[in-house]
Amino acid sequence: MTSSPTPTLVQALQWTGTALHVLDQRKLPETITYDSYSDAPGIADAISSMRVRGAPAIGIAAAYGVALSAQQHYQASSTTWREHIAADIDTLAASRPTAVNLFWALDLMRQALADATDDPRMTLQALAIKIHSDDLAANQCMGELGADLLVGAKGVLTHCNAGALATGGYGTALGVIRSAWKRGLKNIYAGETRPWLQGARLTVWELAQEGIASTLIADSAAAWLMRSGAIDWIVVGADRIAVNGDSANKIGTYSLAVLAKQHGVKVMVVAPTSTIDWTIANGDAIEIEQRHAGELLPACYHHAESLVSAWNPVFDVTPVALIDAIVTERGVILNPSAHGVSSLRA
Numbered sequence: 096m097t098s099s100p101t102p103t104l105v106q107a108l109q110w111t112g113t114a115l116h117v118l119d120q121r122k123l124p125e126t127i128t129y130d131s132y133s134d135a136p137g138i139a140d141a142i143s144s145m146r147v148r149g150a151p152a153i154g155i156a157a158a159y160g161v162a163l164s165a166q167q168h169y170q171a172s173s174t175t176w177r178e179h180i181a182a183d184i185d186t187l188a189a190s191r192p193t194a195v196n197l198f199w200a201l202d203l204m205r206q207a208l209a210d211a212t213d214d215p216r217m218t219l220q221a222l223a224i225k226i227h228s229d230d231l232a233a234n235q236c237m238g239e240l241g242a243d244l245l246v247g248a249k250g251v252l253t254h255c256n257a258g259a260l261a262t263g264g265y266g267t268a269l270g271v272i273r274s275a276w277k278r279g280l281k282n283i284y285a286g287e288t289r290p291w292l293q294g295a296r297l298t299v300w301e302l303a304q305e306g307i308a309s310t311l312i313a314d315s316a317a318a319w320l321m322r323s324g325a326i327d328w329i330v331v332g333a334d335r336i337a338v339n340g341d342s343a344n345k346i347g348t349y350s351l352a353v354l355a356k357q358h359g360v361k362v363m364v365v366a367p368t369s370t371i372d373w374t375i376a377n378g379d380a381i382e383i384e385q386r387h388a389g390e391l392l393p394a395c396y397h398h399a400e401s402l403v404s405a406w407n408p409v410f411d412v413t414p415v416a417l418i419d420a421i422v423t424e425r426g427v428i429l430n431p432s433a434h435g436v437s438s439l440r441a
């Protein structure tokens with residue numbers, strides 16, 4: 096068995112060599128159950144149904160999906176296997192629109208496929224495992240860099256889940272909070288993150304798995320928390336960062352950043368460079384996923400004649416002017432701008 100890296104206690108994804116085991120995050124925290132996938136369409140469904148979620152984890156799962164596609168379709172005697180794998184890549188790319196890590200990982204896999212002159216199976220598997228382990232290493236590095244900024248902080252607020260569950264392990268925003276907690280940070284607040292409750296169901300649970308205490312707040316309590324003086328920083332992940340530093344993240348992040356400005360609280364965005372979209376100048380070009388109204392509406396409104404509908408954008412874009420620091424594995428950009436972000440380009 097060629098296994099995926101062993102990161103922290105909580106693992107969203109486990110690679111066996113012939114299947115991807117996906118922790119079903121829709122059922123947390125009540126039930127811990129892994130579903131096994133052995134083909135790419137299954138993984139695309141796991142992504143779109145949010146069994147696996149979080150920008151880096153989506154990219155990693157998709158990379159394993161391409162490796163599985165090669166295992167399913169490659170035949171030395173056939174000439175059509177490349178087309179089958181290419182079709183699976185397209186299916187994976189259509190699973191969710193906002194997190195650029197998905198397209199970044201698929202581009203790497205597509206390129207490796209194009210470079211393979213014959214049997215691509217070992218190459219694609221090795222690349223998927225590398226994408227996974229590189230993400231874990233990036234998170235551990237960002238954890239230390241971000242924790243340096245939190246020295247002396249009274250408290251922090253995070254939003255959504257940007258933890259081990261959302262990544263290859265350790266987490267981005269939650270990685271920084273983990274590292275800061277090891278250095279003595281005490282007051283960790285998590286917003287519940289309506290409507291899907293990533294904060295209430297995932298973040299506080301993930302922290303508790305490692306003995307880290309946290310305090311859950313209703314999203315609507317954030318301004319009052321800031322007003323109380325309990326926090327100095329908001330620490331969040333990102334799904335896509337434009338070249339000027341505008342950052343898309345879970346819906347509600349923009350609201351927090353606006354509130355932070357009013358209260359003198361700083362905003363830290365933590366994301367690997369795989370989250371930077373080098374093709375877009377600013378956040379206006381980021382496609383914001385709209386999810387089904389049924390995720391928001393009470394069941395009594397789920398019928399065709401209902402007078403009540405719902406608007407359910409699941410990401411928003413925080414303008415760079417509201418961001419104090421972008422932390423990546425290649426370094427920290429304070430008061431980010433296009434110049435600073437461009438300096439991170441390999």
Ligand code: MRU
Nearest residue numbers: 148149150255257261332333345
């Ligand atoms: O809809 P989700 O749960 O996939 O949204 C996840 C987020 O918005 C995270 O904050 C982001 O992907 C960063 S994860 C390290």
